[in-house]
Amino acid sequence: MDNLGIDFVSELVGTALLVLLGCGVVANVALVRTKGFNGGTLMVNIGWGLAVFAGVIVSYASGAHLNPAVTLGLLANGAKTFGSAATPVDVNALSVIAYIGAQLIGAIIGAVFVWLAYKQHFDEEPDAANKLGVFSTGPAIRSYGWNLVTEIIGTFVLVFVVIGFGGGRQGEGGLAALGALPVALLVIAIGASLGGPTGYAINPARDLGPRLAHAFLPIKGKGSSDWSYSWVPVVGPIIGGVLAGLLAIPLLPILT
Template identity: 60%
Template structure:
């Protein structure tokens, strides 16, 4: 069934909002004080994001469930002619998808704040509160953090491109499992943004929301989880064009 660009726009907003609500929510549950999931650990976070991706992709069925500007740009670089059934791959349509993803990510982050408002009011390190919204490096080294994000996003986008050629396809569950794998294998150094919207939209929300004791939004690092995934996605698209044909 074909959908209009307007329907696809709303689909990406809702799907990315769901992604961030559940993904940011699991982070909040694990790291903010006095939560029932406090100190649940990295495995809980990675599985929570896995489920968040699956839910977001299902919600965004009208647009193809991109949820990620790096995936949009990677698919474009692969030579695809359409973004979704009935929606041509043009610069305008790609930009609308990306804007929708950023908007959805911002809204999702605001909803996480509302869900955990009383826990944000508790005393906690400002970096912990920022960590609910956006990623940060375990060891700050911009060049190496950038490389990590490039690699993680390359794995995601290249897998998306080649998986459609395999005889066994399990849809959103498969996408969520590859994100789980990336988190478990490559997520440690940077928190695996692998998605410019996932980091930038919530970081903007952190900047504008009246969060008690929130501190800096760490704009000095913010370019890494934006441009690293873009580079990784485009490289994966070009590689996929050569490999898949």
Template identity: 65%
Template sequence: MSFGEIFLNEFLGTGMLLLLGCGVVATAILDRSKGLGGGWLLINFGWGLGVFAGVYVAFESGAHINPAVTFGLAANGTTDWSDVPAYILGQMAGAIVGAVLCWLAFKEHFDIEEDPSKKLAVFSTGPQIRTYSWNLVTEIIATFVLVFVVLSFGNSPVDIGPLAVALLVVGIGASLGGPTGYAINPARDLGPRIAHAFLPIRGKGSSDWGYSWVPVAGPLIGGVLGGLLARAVY
């Protein structure tokens, strides 16, 4: 595929992922939402279904919709390193736009929500216990699972396509998401965090840039490790 084709597919797929993913968090935590109090499993399933939709939208480009997956597949030899910039740029642009669309959909709820930490939580992840080194380990492990298992799907006699990836994301969130909110995707965290910084959100508070490197570095390391191990095993 050309640079432009990869960019467009990843832009659309990642945009859909972030619109639905940020949207389920907004549904579950923002004041006067009909889904207020929906809980962690609602958020897990919402993100999983966001992945399901995003993978279908970006299917022609391989549906990475995640820089960690792109780096993992490049390390694995499945994706050419020369194509990586097109993937990353499309993913980042899509993530920002998806987050902006979520804000537009929930504009009035953002306006009446008084807690700035909840507004930020719609856009980006944050640890329950802030210890950067251990937060980084959590993100590395969770993203390693994502990329290694996705690459393992190619060796399975049963092919359920995007549904398998969606269920995997739900499982990672349920099992490993508690410490950090499981970014497992640098674009998923950094793109919306940038949107949070520039959007005119009433009473939004800090964008927590001090933590922002963890959900970027951790998933990239975990993705590469998953890709390398899959290459060695398979």
């Protein structure tokens, strides 16, 4: 397998594990008759942070982007290569498509395994909104413009810090360059501080992949997949990630 193939598998596996554990903690809190039912927002924040930790740990080969916003943010920051020192690939249209494609496929796979793990609880859950909430984010107050702003800000923080810690003035790295534990704590902080309005997707693949899984899985009483909102957690993180990559170029040499 060539380097791009290794990086593709790394991104796919890491993102699948990220979504399995991240959406899994939401299922544990939201679905009836689980051991973690009504565990609260902080449990979800910590669970998502540890999900990122696990995803990064198994994805060092690819730089553990696990997120199209990170990939595009690094591209905007001027990255010349993706991947680790052992499996570098040139940044070009093919490598960008491979990374984002792997992330989306991995997110779908992770979501399917969440459904399998909680199948009986999905069957018992009477509220279709709770079922969708396991898979994808939704706003506390629906206002597409302001929801978009929230996602832009949250993702900007994620990608700006990743670039700052990851030798970002050269545009290299990914979540793996930041390190598994620091990025886990960063995701917990973003969730605790900025997650209230939209549920902090901060990752287009994390939201779109599971939403697609929700649409095609035979989930009892699942209701709508809320496609009218689905563009917000895709467009917002992309804008936030690209802005972070661009603004890191003049700012980080001064700040670091």
